[in-house]
Amino acid sequence: MSSDHxxxxxxxxQTIEEGDVDDITKRRVYEIKEKPGALWHIYSAKDAEKIRELLRKVGEEQGQENPPDHDPIHxxxxxxxxxxxxxLYEEYGVQGWSIVQFLGDAVFIPAGAPHQVHNLYSCIKVAEDFVSPEHVRHCFRLTQEFRHLSTTHTNHEDKLQVKNIIYHAVKDAVSTLKAFEPKLGRS
Known part of the structure; x- marks a missing residue:
């Protein structure tokens, strides 16, 4: 596709053309002339281990070491x-989503979803961790993965504070139930 943008x-x-983005997104870039900021590739959390396996295999093919306290994703x-x-698709059947982020767009990364970003222009990243009850299991698994990284690794700590979130969620639930307990007993 040519462009006079x-x-x-x-x-x-070239990055957009090789980024596996859909035709609607390409139209936004080339015809509507929106300026892209970043190209994201997001994968399902269930595919993380297959991605690790591919990256370890490629690393070994290139003669790289794979220390046990390092993680090719983290x-x-x-x-x-x-x-x-x-x-990744041909050998493991794993396919992700390609998303071009335009000015003003927000990108939501589900818990535990491996992802990568390629900034196309200067970008400012603002990130907020959010743990929903539906994804606590993924967040807890991530916390366990972080614990096995080397102590010098930037992701070694529990950034999500999953145990604290679970504690406070249970505490609030019990408090709410106790508030309704006298009313339930009178019925």
Missing amino acids: PDLTAEVM DQSWYLDQTLRRR
């Missing part, structure tokens, strides 16, 4: 380019 560099156009030392994304 004045703000698009050849590198940005280390953020890999970028799955089009070739690796295709290999």
